[in-house]
Amino acid sequence: MHETGLAQEIVNIVEEIARQHSPKQVIRITLNIGEMVAVVPDMLKFAFQAIVENTPLNNARLEVQIIPVTAVCNKCRKSFHISQFEFSCPYCSSVDLTVRSGDEFLIKELEFKECP
Amino acid sequence: MSVITIERKILKKNDQFAMEVRDFCAKHNILVLNLLSSPGSGKTTILEKTLARIKTRVNVAVIEGDVQTDQDAVRIARQNVPVVQIVTNGGCHLDAALVLDAVSKMDLSGVRLLFIENVGNLVCPSGFDLGEHHKIVIASTAEGDDKPLKYPKTFRVSDVCLINKIDLLPYLNFDVPAFLANAKKINPDLTFFQISAQSGEGLDPWIAWLESRVEPKQ
Numbered sequence: 086m087h088e089t090g091l092a093q094e095i096v097n098i099v100e101e102i103a104r105q106h107s108p109k110q111v112i113r114i115t116l117n118i119g120e121m122v123a124v125v126p127d128m129l130k131f132a133f134q135a136i137v138e139n140t141p142l143n144n145a146r147l148e149v150q151i152i153p154v155t156a157v158c159n160k161c162r163k164s165f166h167i168s169q170f171e172f173s174c175p176y177c178s179s180v181d182l183t184v185r186s187g188d189e190f191l192i193k194e195l196e197f198k199e200c201p
Numbered sequence: 202m203s204v205i206t207i208e209r210k211i212l213k214k215n216d217q218f219a220m221e222v223r224d225f226c227a228k229h230n231i232l233v234l235n236l237l238s239s240p241g242s243g244k245t246t247i248l249e250k251t252l253a254r255i256k257t258r259v260n261v262a263v264i265e266g267d268v269q270t271d272q273d274a275v276r277i278a279r280q281n282v283p284v285v286q287i288v289t290n291g292g293c294h295l296d297a298a299l300v301l302d303a304v305s306k307m308d309l310s311g312v313r314l315l316f317i318e319n320v321g322n323l324v325c326p327s328g329f330d331l332g333e334h335h336k337i338v339i340a341s342t343a344e345g346d347d348k349p350l351k352y353p354k355t356f357r358v359s360d361v362c363l364i365n366k367i368d369l370l371p372y373l374n375f376d377v378p379a380f381l382a383n384a385k386k387i388n389p390d391l392t393f394f395q396i397s398a399q400s401g402e403g404l405d406p407w408i409a410w411l412e413s414r415v416e417p418k419q
């Protein structure tokens with residue numbers, strides 16, 4: 086499973102940004118993960134906790150926002166949520182769609198607190 | 202308290218390496234194909250048979266990815282084409298940094314077609330851009346016709362699907378129309394080839410698809 090490597094990548098990115106904001110401490114990291122991304126959020130959090138133990142990021146909470154897969158139909162112009170990877174329009178059955186979201190895999194936000 | 206919005210892609214580094222692979226291959230006019238499948242579906246056998254058929258007309262090279270051993274690279278080397286083995290030591294997928302490293306070690310002068318055999322796994326490799334032009338998913342009949350539904354991401358990101366081991370169809374309850382319907386629900390644009398790497402059945406259209414996309418030997 087690749088969650089460990091991805092958690093390490095997240096830690097690297099956050100540490101680099103945290104350094105620029107020192108001495109403030111990161112207390113929250115919010116990720117956006119699209120439903121289409123093959124990552125298990127619980128495994129990612131577990132790996133993250135193991136990596137940051139005894140580091141300044143130990144107090145940072147990793148939050149995951151799941152981004153649904155949405156698309157717009159290029160025939161009837163309606164927008165909808167795609168579930169179960171069924172890429173066809175629920176209104177007119179067209180398969181000519183433009184996918185709008187669901188592929189995100191990013192660090193959305195960081196929250197800091199001042200050092201006591 | 203302060204909150205900053207960074208919108209930083211977690212795979213940004215991988216994407217940068219993939220871009221370097223893509224730029225290099227564009228400059229040298231190399232078509233790159235990334236083969237994805239579960240272990241044992243026949244990636245290496247398909248490559249052997251494909252190379253045997255195509256290598257007199259097209260200059261081909263191969264990057265082999267495996268968790269352990271260089272056995273697949275040894276099999277490919279018998280076809281007398283340039284091959285590099287990447288051993289991931291437990292890693293469940295290839296990433297673009299590994300591919301860029303392999304590309305820089307190979308003599309690709311004159312090569313027009315580069316196959317990358319990814320680590321056997323229908324989940325993890327789907328998320329990593331290697332700088333390829335097309336991902337190609339291979340499903341073998343012995344794995345069952347429900348695989349697209351169970352591993353939708355891999356079928357979604359692929360452009361071509363090879364259904365391998367059709368020689369075994371008489372012995373299995375693999376329902377070809379059901380498989381095609383399942384895969385098309387996920388990816389209506391998939392191109393299918395039904396083949397038997399073992400008997401050679403069905404290979405002609407696949408070979409034609411490849412040859413129509415690359416410049417032949419001078």
Ligand SMILES: Nc1nc2c(ncn2[C@@H]2O[C@H](COP(=O)(O)OP(=O)(O)O)[C@@H](O)[C@H]2O)c(=O)[nH]1
Pocket residue numbers: 238239240241242243244245246247321365366367368369396397398399400
């Ligand atoms: N019956 C049958 N066996 C095949 C076919 N293609 C590959 N195999 C066998 O499937 C096994 C795994 O093949 P291999 O190419 O090593 O799979 P890989 O792990 O995806 O690279 C080997 O024993 C092959 O001989 C096929 O078309 N028909």
Ligand SMILES: [Mg+2]
Pocket residue numbers: 244245273318
């Ligand atoms: Mg193999």
Ligand SMILES: [Zn+2]
Pocket residue numbers: 158159160161162163174175176177178179
């Ligand atoms: Zn519609």
